[in-house]
Amino acid sequence: MRAPAMLRWAAAAVTLVVLVAAAPAAGFYLPGVAPTDFGKGDSLPVKVNKLTSVKTQLPYAYYSLPFCKPNAIVDSAENLGEVLRGDRIENSPYVFQMREPKMCQIVCKIAVTDKEAKEFKEKIEDEYRVNMILDNLPLVVPVIRQDKNIVAYQGGYHVGVKGQYAGSKEEKYFIHNHLSFLVKYHKDDDSELSRIVGFEVKPYSIKHQIDDKWNDVNTRLSTCDPHANKFVASSESPQEVEAGKETIFTYDVHFEDSDIKWASRWDTYLLMTDDQIHWFSIVNSLMIVLFLSGMVAMIMLRTLYRDISRYNQLETQEEAQEETGWKLVHGDVFRPPTNSDLLCIYVGTGVQFFGMLLVTMIFAVLGFLSPSNRGGLMTAMLLVWVLMGLIAGYSSSRLYKMFKGSEWKKITLRTAFYSLGLLLLFSSY
Template sequence: MEANPSANGRLCLSLFIFTLLCLERSAGFYLPGLAPVSFCEENSETDNCKSQIKLFVNRLDSVESVLPYEYDAFDFCKDEHEEWASENLGQVLFGERIESSPYKFTFKKPETCAKVCTKTYTTKDKIAALEFMKKGIELNYQQHWIIDNMPVTWCYDVEVGQKYCRPGFPIGCAIAEDGRIRDSCILNNQFNKKNTFYLFNHVDIIITYHSGNGENWEGARLVSARLEPKSYKHTKNNLNCDGPPMEIPQKLTGDLDVIYTYSVKFQENNTIKWASRWDYILESIPHTNIQWVSIMNSLVIVLFLSGMVAMIMLRTLHKDIARYNQIESSEDAQEEFGWKLVHGDIFRSPKKGMLLAVFLGQGTQIFIMTFITLFQACLGFLSPANRGALMTCAVVLWVLLGTPAGYVSARMYKTFGGEKWKSNVLLTSFLCPGIIFADFFIMNIILWQKGSSAAIPFGTLVAILAMWFGISVPLTFLGAYFGFKQRSHCLLAIEHPVRTNQIPRQIPQQSFFTKSFPGIIMGGILPFGCIFIQLFFILNSIWSHQMYYMFGVLFLVFIILLITCSEATILLCYFHLCAEDYHWWWRSFLTSGFTAFYLFVYAIHYFFSKLQITGTASTILYFGYTLIMVLIFFLFTGTIGFFSCYWFVKKIYSVVKVD
């Protein structure tokens, strides 16, 4: 069921209340994914109940390569009447290519060692296809199959009494020339010949269903699909699913026949509800318990530090305000000191004000987009079952939020005294999106050259450009128009509580800790500590192809990140003002924005310590996409820090009376 964000606030509130009531009354209500499908036996079909179960195949990916490939790129069995599933924008951007397969089953009709197709390789024909297959085995490429919009999982023991269910299974495995066992070959002691590849040409599939007894639906519903990949050396006249493994030699010296087979059986299990059929996959993800414990510890620490920062700020600022007001009311008040000395320069326009305004507009657009996307993910509309929905939602929201970007950018630029409104709105529309698109286009050229399924088709690129130029840019111009024409008493008022002196005040010599660069470096440490743990699992989901589903925790960390960025920036801004340094505009943006630098450093550490990526193309792609993520995060956190500091400065200089 798809959920589209509504522009009507009342409708959004009604939807939220209705969702809460539904969740309260029925904990098993299943928001994401497709509508349930009922299955029945072959001779009992109706309009609402079908007997044929279709198996779809998705792209193949690897933890050792950033390049995913379509199923058709490998010489597997093809469907004679190939069907392509409709894909949303997010699936295309992620390189998912879902198509039909020749594996088709009849409900409750078991099959044993059924033949799918035969592939023949000779020394003169299809050598390239066989070599590509061996390269895929060497890089541990994984197949991804789908039944009833549910991944077909491969479950195996990782510890005593604990299973890990992976939504994918390898093409095969290999034994190195030195006898070293690689990847899945460790699971079978028959895989023991040196310098040999073993192809998984057989699968044992178990489909579990809920019969519908005691429920209000017709027929049965599938609740899980598991398989176990195996390797058998069949002959054309004898399908033997209990024989030696299918070997692919390092060098082909004669004809080689590869026969693909499968076995399928059905199991009834009425204890698993259809709404909870993903639970066994999510609960088996490694480190889930460790993640929860670490997240709770992190949240407690961050909340404690945030409380301490807030308490220090309130107590210190309260004492300062009381002291300054007391001195002004006394007859012997002689001289101002501290942050009150710079009241005549505190709102002096910064250097490169247009660039700062452009960054703030883009950061506002990203902030609103992230907030709405995470909120919908918390409600379950963007779960892993709804493939590509997360990216689709984010891209569509970004396009539609051009108006806030243009408004904030124009408003802040006018606050800085800028008059080149055309340059401002053009930079807001094209600078940061242009950098991201140029990086993305370069990455796409590499993907095109490698024949990867992640390469965006030309038509999709044109559609993205049409959304950018046809929707986002006009909306940005509209927001900029209102930003420049808006009266000062509205949002982001231009009037300041104190006047700016004509002659800038000289800034005294600063100590090491009150200089800009050390403060900026220290400012990003605490916000990065908020996202450190979540960042690890997000990177795992992107590069190690693990499912991420705890969006409620992510949303909580998102809120704490906002609070921490705000408090850290305000605290350092206050210290600099007390040191009579009034250059706070850019410093407030860079203080929290420097969190992106730590993110980039951690991404480098993650690449060298956690990943097994090989090849120049994969390395370029990893760091190319990482730079996009770092830029977006820089704009997001920098904007949060800036507006927090902007509010703080206006607040204290409006409370304290100054001459």
């Protein structure tokens, strides 16, 4: 009775393999990175993110400054990585319609107080940038690099600029109150649907003038009027940041058909202008490590060469002569060092850190940590760090037992809390 049963199982297995092999291949998207198709006229909500600066590491929420606000501010759901990065994604009063340009759209009019003007000036002094998001794409500013004559990109636009104007020797602060957005899209050949592949902006500072009287968003401006073919193309008459003065915020929206495919839209962010700072730091650290390693290697080689020469001269003398120099090392090979507990803890923490980097890099290479999944890298690093704690505890306790230690459970607990405790201690200052 066993032979027919085995034949039935074998036939079922062969049938399953044939069905799987004959099934058509189907692609899939990772969660959070699927493309979104937009038809003509569809709403494109623009979201705002934190204010960041390359001069300071302290981020601020977008609405910490008196920018134009929507009727109700709604916070977007954020993952653990976004929270740790300081992201604060909220809605904005900017709303686009797919492939429908807008010119000289008025957002709001504000009059800053003394305190608000001081805050604006501080952010301009520290070169803070405004970050926005459209269809999960961060806002960039195209910058022409004079050294290579190519177009690079800057993440976010500056809140304002500081400089002299109209022959004045005193430097003043000017706010960027007019934004000229450019939305690049890739249109489907078989339908009217499109996908967003680029989100750029050119900021301007312009002191707007009202034609008649203020009528909210329907006000006619003499400095920016599409009916009279007047558009903002420069900052010849900038808007100064000063308490009590009214500032009118406006924006334009342009759409441009692009050959860039949706899968390649993140390639733009490989040409960011801020990357050169990181390269300089990496090269500087590498040179210091190589220099110090070379000095230590030279000292060790000279010492070892002198001892070996001395030993060769003493070979013809009595064998009972006292051992000196490097010959004494053989007695310390298996001898537990002083503070072996700390050595085991450091080794376990190093294994945990190296394992976290290795696993995270493997997942990033495989495409599981796409940049479109904002905060995914930070979240993955934290989860892998926690899981690698098991290997860290095993490594530290294993090395401790090699030193003939008996309290390996205590070493495991110290490995788990030692590095975290030091990190919390230093971060509190």
